[in-house]
């Protein structure tokens with residue numbers, strides 16, 4: 449996977465236009481049927497090559513809403529994020 453949006457998302461839309469690879473969709477297009485925004489793991493590159501940190505998480509006003517998720521083999525992911533942070537879905541941006 450990549451980064452993940454959790455169910456505390458307030459659907460404010462701050463993240464969606466920040467994504468350089470259009471990996472984020474709103475609740476109407478969430479393929480899981482959940483009433484939140486959603487990140488397509490096969491599109492998200494964790495902003496590697498675009499930004500120093502994931503742009504969606506920088507833009508998000510909801511603390512802890514965007515978390516690290518598993519990095520699939522072959523996917524582009526940040527190599528300095530621990531497996532523990534991914535397993536525990538640690539927030540990408542923490543105060």
Ligand code: SF4
Pocket residue numbers: 450451466467468469470471472487491492493494495502503504505
């Ligand atoms: S981390 Fe970057 S590429 Fe991934 S969803 Fe967020 S803005 Fe898009």
Ligand code: SF4
Pocket residue numbers: 453456457458459460461462463464485504507508509510513514
């Ligand atoms: S910026 Fe955060 S709270 Fe707003 S829609 Fe995106 S994930 Fe949800």
